[in-house]
Amino acid sequence: MTTVNHEHVPAAARRIAGHVLRTPVIEVSPGLWLKLELLQHTGSFKVxxxxxxxxxxxxxxxxxxxxxxxxxxxxxxxxxxxxxxxxxxxxxxxxxxxxxxxxxxxxxxxxxxxxxxxxxxxxxxxxxxxxxxxxxVHAYEQAEVVAGQGTTGLELVEQTGGVDTVLVAVGGGGFAAGITLGTESAGSGAGGPRIVCVEPERIPTLHAALRAGEPVQVEVGGVAADALGASKLGGLAFEVLSGPRVESVLVTDEAIVSARHTLWERHRVAAEHAGAAAYAALLSGVYRPAPGERVAVVVCGSNTDPATLTTA
CATH class of the missing domain: 3.40.50.1100 (Rossmann fold)
Incomplete structure (x- = not known):
């Protein structure tokens, strides 16, 4: 498979059934859900x-x-x-x-x-x-990998009954591309919900690619570099994420750290920095939902030292 589209996601879901977990979704306030993909095997969506x-x-x-x-x-x-x-x-x-x-x-x-x-x-x-x-097995530049990650989006729509917007972190872009395709394949409206792709300011792979019209090299640094540290967006991801449903926003390291603390203090969700990046866009006001907007935030990783949840 050299290209990927929304039709590949249900097939992937059938193929991996029994090997992965159907991770929970919790409604933390009216119209706001957290998709707890950090509870997946190995602590992230990657399986x-x-x-x-x-x-x-x-x-x-x-x-x-x-x-x-x-x-x-x-x-x-x-x-x-x-x-x-x-x-x-x-x-x-x-x-x-x-x-x-x-x-x-x-x-x-x-x-x-x-x-x-x-x-x-x-x-x-x-x-x-x-x-x-x-x-x-590439982290994001293989169609089978992107389609597999897209099963998260398929589940999310089924579990929430459909949302208007999904916030998801971006590194190489495979997960966000998969979410985009998975929510479309679930039939959650005209083409699917808006996808807000969230990146650290210090690793703006998608943001830079959209500005340049193609994937380009960026410098890598900051608190989420171990998980979101791709220096260039994947080509498959660019094909999907340059579409009209996608919005790109940037968050500071300080916002990511704060969001990680808040996830723990408020919801007892133990996320790594990359896992908290999408939530950071919401908490910092980089993305502001409209009144009545149904929003889901994907918390995508938990591989962190729990001793640092309140300190770094």
Whole structure:
């Protein structure tokens, strides 16, 4: 599959059923829902795409699977590989949090930590995949991965009965693209709800791509760099996210930290910084819903040190 559209999402949902969790949605105030995808296996949405990629491939090679990751995608690939009985080799950058590295080890993955950024790990993983013949599972630039992530959006619409707007964090863009397609495939209105894509000001991959008319390199830094640290938006994601339903907004690191604290203090939701980014747009007023607007916020990751929930 080299392209992806909304029709691929229901097929992905059927394929990965039984391998992933149907994560809960909670209505925290009238017309405002949190989709708690951080309660998914391995603490993020990433297992959806990992399983769909592997199960779409048929018989997996003896050398197993290989991936580059800021942490969460690697955890998902390692989890799916263990469930399917194959070897997983994961490349991560030096900024990957110790919590995520420890999780990879616990899942039995073979880990190589290399380079300052995700792009460095991705280059090393691509070279290694050619050498070994392992199945490459990209974090966002594969149609099967995007369609798998889109099952989150499909669920969200079914669970809420339909919303006007979905706020979702963006790194490489695969998750946001999947959400866009998944909410469309659920038949939640004329083309689906508005998708508000939220990025840290210090990693504006989508924002820069929309301005330039194509994916471009951006500098990477800030509190969410370990999970949202792609230096360039994926091409598949750009095709989807440059559509009329999508709005791009930026949030400060300070807003992300505050949102993470609020999720914990107010709702006892233990999110990592990237997982709190979408909520930060709402709390900081970067996105202001209209009166009566039905809004869902996807809280997408929980791989964090719980000791820092009230301090950093």
């Amino acid at each position: 959806r795409g990992a399983f769909n990629r592997m199960l779409s491939a048929g018989e997996l090679p003896a050398s197993g699977v290989i991936a580059a990751s800021g942490g969460n995608h690697g955890l998902a690939v390692a989890f799916a590989a263990r469930a399917l009985g194959v070897r997983a080799e994961i490349f991560v950058p030096e900024v990957t949090s110790p919590v995520k590295v420890a999780g990879l080890r616990a899942l039995g993955a073979h880990i190589t930590q290399t380079g300052a950024f995700y792009s460095d790990a991705a280059d090393a993983a691509a070279k290694r995949a050619v050498e070994t013949g392992a199945l490459a």
